[in-house]
Amino acid sequence: xxxxxxxxxxxxxxxxxxxxxxxxxxxxxxxxxxxxxxxxxxxxxxxxxxxxxxxxxxxxxxxxxxxxxxxxxxxxxxxxxxxxxxxxxxxxxxxxxxxxxxxxxxxxxxxxxxxxxxxxxxxxxxxxxxxxxxxxxxxxxxxxxxxxxxxxxxxxxxxxxxxxxxxxxxxxxxxxxxxxxxxxxxxxxxxxxxxxxxxxxxxxxxxxxxxxxxxxxxxxxxxxxxxxxxxxxxxxxxxxxxxxxxxxxxxxxxxxxxxxxxxxxxxxxx
Amino acid sequence: xxxxxxxxxxxxxxxxxxxxxxxxxxxxxxxxxxxxxxxxxxxxxxxxxxxxxxxxxxxxxxxxxxxxxxxxxxxxxxxxxxxxxxxxxxxxxxxxxxxxxxxxxxxxxxxxxxxxxxxxxxxxxxxxxxxxxxxxxxxxxxxxxxxxxxxxxxxxxxxxxxxxxxxxxxxxxxxxxxxxxxxxxxxxxxxxxxxxxxxxxxxxxxxxxxxxxxxxxxxxxxxxxxxxxxxxxxxxxxxxxxxxxxxxxxxxxxxxxxxxxxxxxxxxxx
Numbered sequence: 001x002x003x004x005x006x007x008x009x010x011x012x013x014x015x016x017x018x019x020x021x022x023x024x025x026x027x028x029x030x031x032x033x034x035x036x037x038x039x040x041x042x043x044x045x046x047x048x049x050x051x052x053x054x055x056x057x058x059x060x061x062x063x064x065x066x067x068x069x070x071x072x073x074x075x076x077x078x079x080x081x082x083x084x085x086x087x088x089x090x091x092x093x094x095x096x097x098x099x100x101x102x103x104x105x106x107x108x109x110x111x112x113x114x115x116x117x118x119x120x121x122x123x124x125x126x127x128x129x130x131x132x133x134x135x136x137x138x139x140x141x142x143x144x145x146x147x148x149x150x151x152x153x154x155x156x157x158x159x160x161x162x163x164x165x166x167x168x169x170x171x172x173x174x175x176x177x178x179x180x181x182x183x184x185x186x187x188x189x190x191x192x193x194x195x196x197x198x199x200x201x202x203x204x205x206x207x208x209x210x211x212x213x214x215x216x217x218x219x220x221x222x223x224x225x226x227x228x229x230x231x232x233x234x235x236x237x238x239x240x241x242x243x244x245x246x247x248x249x250x251x252x253x254x255x256x257x258x259x260x261x262x263x264x265x266x267x268x269x270x
Numbered sequence: 271x272x273x274x275x276x277x278x279x280x281x282x283x284x285x286x287x288x289x290x291x292x293x294x295x296x297x298x299x300x301x302x303x304x305x306x307x308x309x310x311x312x313x314x315x316x317x318x319x320x321x322x323x324x325x326x327x328x329x330x331x332x333x334x335x336x337x338x339x340x341x342x343x344x345x346x347x348x349x350x351x352x353x354x355x356x357x358x359x360x361x362x363x364x365x366x367x368x369x370x371x372x373x374x375x376x377x378x379x380x381x382x383x384x385x386x387x388x389x390x391x392x393x394x395x396x397x398x399x400x401x402x403x404x405x406x407x408x409x410x411x412x413x414x415x416x417x418x419x420x421x422x423x424x425x426x427x428x429x430x431x432x433x434x435x436x437x438x439x440x441x442x443x444x445x446x447x448x449x450x451x452x453x454x455x456x457x458x459x460x461x462x463x464x465x466x467x468x469x470x471x472x473x474x475x476x477x478x479x480x481x482x483x484x485x486x487x488x489x490x491x492x493x494x495x496x497x498x499x500x501x502x503x504x505x506x507x508x509x510x511x512x513x514x515x516x517x518x519x520x521x522x523x524x525x526x527x528x529x530x531x532x533x534x535x536x537x538x539x540x
Contacts, residue, residue, distance in 0.1 A: 120397070120418065126404025127390070127397025130418040134396025137474055137507060145424040148390065148400040150415035154460065158415075158428075190424065204407055237407060 019068060022050075022076040024084045026063045028094040029103055029250040030264040033061050039090045043083065050083050058239070059246040059265070060103065063087050093259045096250070103249045104132045104139075110256040111142035111194070118252070119190035120146035121159050121182040123173065123199040124216065129245040144190050149182065159197075160185035172211075174199050179217035180226045187221035194255075195221040196248045202237045216244045220251050227251075227260060230268045289338060292320075292346040294354045296333045298364040299373055299520040300534040303331050309360045313353065320353050328509070329516040329535070330373065333357050363529045366520070373519045374402045374409075380526040381412035381464070388522070389460030390416035391429050391452040393443065393469040394486065399515040414460045419452065429467075430455035442481075444469050449487035450496045457491035464525075465491040466518045472507045484510050488518045492525055500538045 015021045028036060033056045037044060040063060043052045050067040065083050067076045088095055097106045111118055120129045126148055133143045149155040152166045152173055161181040164170050171177045182197035200216025207213035212232070219228035231247060233240040247264055254260050285291045298306060303326045307314060310333060313322045320337040335353050337346045358365055367376040381388055390399045390413075397418045403409050419425040422436045422443055431451040434440050441447045452467035470486025477483035482502070489498035501517060503510040517534055524530050 122397070122400075124404070125401070126409070126413075127392070127400025127416075127418065128404075130392075130397025130420070131395070131401045131511075134394075134398075134418075134420060134472075134511075135508060139396070140420055143396075143420055145418040145420035145428075146397075147417055147428075148397065148404075148415040150400070150404060150410055150413055154415040158417075158459070189428070202404075238405060241401075241404075 015068060018070065020071055020073050020076045022067045022073070022080045024065045024080055025099055026065075026084065026087060026091065026095050027097050027101065027103075028061050028063070028091060029059055029096055029246060029253075030094050030262065031061055031091070032265050035265070036061050036063060036091065039092075040087060041090065043087060043090070050080050052083065052087065059243045059250075063091065093254070093257060093262060096253055102132075102136070103246055103253065105136045107249050107253050107256070108133065108136050108139055108142050110253065114193075114256065116193035116256075117142055117144050117190075119144050119186045119192040119195040121186035121195060121197040122146065122148050123150060123155065123182070123197075124202040125198050125241050125245050126150055128241055129196065129198060129248055132245050132249070144192050146186055146190065146195070155182060158185075158189075160189070174201055174211050174215055174217060176217055176219075176228050176230070179219035179228050180221075183219035183221035183228075184226055193223055194252060196252055197221070198244050198248050200231075200233075200240070200244055202240045202244075204237060214240050216240065216247075218244065218248045218251055220248075220255060222255055227255070229264065231264075231266045232268050233266055285338060288340065290341055290343050290346045292337045292343070292350045294335045294350055295369055296335075296354065296357060296361065296365050297367050297371065297373075298331050298333070298361060299329055299366055299516060299523075300364050300532065301331055301361070302535050305535075306331050306333060306361065309362075310357060311360065313357060313360070320350050322353065322357065329513045329520070333361065363524070363527060363532060366523055372402075372406070373516055373523065375406045377519050377523050377526070378403065378406050378409055378412050380523065384463075384526065386463035386526075387412055387414050387460075389414050389456045389462040389465040391456035391465060391467040392416065392418050393420060393425065393452070393467075394472040395468050395511050395515050396420055398511050399466065399468060399518055402515055402519070414462050416456055416460065416465070425452060428455075428459075430459070444471055444481050444485060444487060446487055446489075446498050446500070449489035449498050450491075453489035453491035453498075454496055463493055464522060466522055467491070468514050468518050470501075470503075470510070470514055472510045472514075474507060486510065486514045486517075488514065488521055490518075490521050490525060497521075497525070497530060499534065501534075501536045502538050503536055 155161040159182045187195035197219045203213035214233040216231045233243040425431040429452045457465035467489045473483035484503045503513040
């Protein structure tokens with residue numbers, strides 16, 4: 001498709017002669033689309049040029065800045081850059097990257113800068129977090145690997161989750177205690193600086209009044225200790241899994257930039 | 271999008287009044303699109319009704335059978351069913367499912383029928399195989415979980431790969447010996463009937479003359495012993511990973527249906 005797109009579609013999408021187009025896209029995780037719009041405020045007025053808009057894809061909400069007009073290219077670029085700077089100031093630390101960057105590439109770059117390593121321990125995501133991380137060429141510089149502890153026996157034997165947590169009457173597989181034990185166990189066994197653990201009810205079955213479908217605990221074991229957050233994600237199974245993996249990366253990113261206290265979208269408790 | 275599609279697009283796609291449309295789609299793994307067309311032969315003549323065509327998506331090549339005409343619905347269905355039967359006969363054991371079925375749902379169903387369990391040990395796919403398996407609701411009935419042994423230290427410590435295999439002068443991480451050791455180690459540690467292991471060069475870097483980008487070893491540890499195959503997949507990193515995960519499932523499926531000797535597309539050696 002790529003050659004066809006480049007030869008036949010792209011030329012038709014080009015601006016008319018003499019018109020300059022310049023675009024930048026900032027990506028955020030942890031805000032809703034309406035939160036983002038509120039922060040951007042009058043930057044989003046439809047009469048402005050550059051135009052500022054928002055788009056959402058899975059948990060990632062992006063801010064798109066687009067100039068089209070008669071300015072020379074350098075002036076257009078400067079104008080878009082100024083708007084991007086103002087947008088970043090208003091959005092704050094939820095911006096994780098721009099353009100082709102992904103949350104996984106942003107997190108891996110931060111880890112690499114710090115010479116730190118990461119391991120993963122996944123239950124309901126079943127390997128999706130590891131798969132996202134290893135989409136990035138060179139991920140091996142920071143990502144060591146991890147465990148898919150789908151069965152409870154794997155959680156106990158491989159991640160060192162105490163059997164009492166999973167036994168009847170205990171907090172169960174989808175709980176703060178289990179998520180934190182998974183993260184702690186993964187961090188120790190992998191010898192990693194950081195470990196992320198995810199355990200939740202991806203559905204469509206397995207939900208209860210206490211733990212409805214979409215309930216996900218994410219824990220981060222870091223050099224400074226273990227933190228965890230409970231989320232309630234929406235939509236079908238695959239959506240819940242995609243959000244879980246990305247929010248785990250968002251948690252790690254906030255920790256790495258020293259903003260571990262910032263709330264995240266769909267988070268139910270600290 | 272779904273409600274918009276149903277309200278506005280679907281009606282325009284419906285056949286004219288009095289015309290009946292009936293479709294079936296058979297999915298295969300392990301054949302190329304041209305192999306499939308050769309097997310289907312004159313069933314693909316463009317003058318026939320039902321029309322028989324092929325489509326390809328990642329490693330999955332599908333055969334689409336579509337009747338449109340003036341027959342009553344039951345006769346149209348019978349005609350399509352007859353063509354599907356004939357197509358299946360010509361294609362043989364490469365057909366793994368139909369319609370909404372995926373290779374992962376087909377493999378999980380076979381495992382469940384046999385009361386057998388599965389573990390995974392992934393290097394270059396980084397969790398993608400586990401993520402595919404756990405897309406299927408109820409996967410936990412057969413899939414226990416596994417390891418993402420991305421770093422060599424994880425291969426040694428967690429999957430029991432002998433250090434000598436990974437040391438300088440040894441066969442290395444991408445080799446038959448390492449793939450088989452990963453599968454054997456995963457099977458034993460998980461206490462599973464079957465274990466699949468994947469190790470390869472997903473690129474864009476890390477290739478060599480001897481092991482170019484796209485070289486992937488896949489091993490299956492089964493109750494009857496360990497088998498492995500070498501593949502050479504094409505395209506960008508994500509393509510190589512997607513093909514690797516699906517071909518691993520195809521290998522397991524052939525073993526489960528007693529056809530472990532059948533060759534698979536892109537396979538270089540047995």
